[in-house]
Amino acid sequence: MTLSPGITLKGQHRLERHVLFDADLHIPGGQWTCLLGRSGVGKSTVLRLILGLETGGEFQGSFAATDGSPLAGRISYMAQSDLLLPWLSVLDNICIGARLRGEPSDTDAARAMLHRVGLAAHAHQKPATLSGGMRQRAALARTLFEDRAIVFLDEPFSALDAGTRADMQELAAEVLQGRTVLLVTHDPAEAARLAHQITVMSAQATQNWPTPQTSALRQINAPETLACQAALLEYLRGASV
Template sequence: MNLSPGISIKGQHRIQGDVLFDVNLDIPGGLWTCLLGRSGVGKSTILRIILGLETGGAFEGIFRATDGASLNGRIGYMAQSDLLLPWLSVLDNVCIGARLRGEPPSEARARDLLRRVGLMEHTDQKPATLSGGMRQRAALARTLFEDRPIVFLDEPFSALDAGTRADMQELAAEVLIDRTVLLVTHDPAEAARLAHQITVMSTRKVQNWPVPQTKALRDINAPETLACQSKLLEYLRGGTA
């Protein structure tokens, strides 16, 4: 039985009374939903609304887990900024959530995740000594370490080179199998490769996009994947889908 619930959110986000966007989004349980759209349309804001974080406005509507239970404590979140604590080592940053909750972290598991993101030789270093891509990989390891049934990823691979990006996509897809994942991305190729559901957000509407019939994680060079990527890019650039 799938233990990762879906999420439904419906309503309006307003700032000083003005409607910034309407949202009517169903995120299916146990699958990857990729949310695309131009910068500024509100993709990251949707994540922040569900997480209960400051958005600069007010949300009028409802959001809920499809199993009816509270979402508190069930969502892992990787923000656009790595949010690493500068005074802690890379290893301690990965384990910080457990320690803040008063739980003994599994350092063996943390080290294994750092090995898999390519940072095994940097576990004792402070974040200031790392490149932007390395910091992002450390933040990914921290998010995966939390082991939540629902995971929000906000541009998690944006600072990575193409090869490392593909490797981290594969790692995330493996570790987060059967989890409910909402991935905000600007990359049509990423969505075409990873998504079970693709949702495109504009200033006018939120709509689902046809996904390839092949199984995610897809071969990026497969004809179906490339066709989906091409049509998404054309649409996002303002052409006809």
């Protein structure tokens, strides 16, 4: 049995009679799929559709795991907003999933994850005392700590400086190796570096983009990575929302 299944989604997202976008996605199991497109095209909405969250419209179609099992309980989700609970410490925020499920929290493992994102010294602080980038790293730590077979990441590195962003990309790639990851981004460099599959989304359609013939995680300055990044940027500049 596949531990990290793929996901298929096909249909239309509509608001009354207006078609907001068409979606025809196959997210391979055990790989990183980067969903790339301009702001406002509906990338985050795709994640919310699969998660069963409110989207402001109606989806006419279907989505399912390729192994035929329900998706519920198998997805870890990092939203664009960090969603940290302000009355809890950073450490308690990392463990909130287990607490809500009534499960014991492995605080040692949570501390180890905080160490890996550079927040070990801030474990007992409240979120309000952290910078935006630190809060995003805390949210990433919480998502990785959940240890799910399927992981949805919505702009998870957007608030980070360039060096920290590269470090956190490498950490996520390491921890989530062999997992099914859907990463929403509008950054061609991020997609070119991380993706096994790049899916470009516009209002008209979704299409798979050729990835470099090198293994992800790719070197930032490798010629193949830079060429893919440049081609994606050129395409996106001419694409409509």
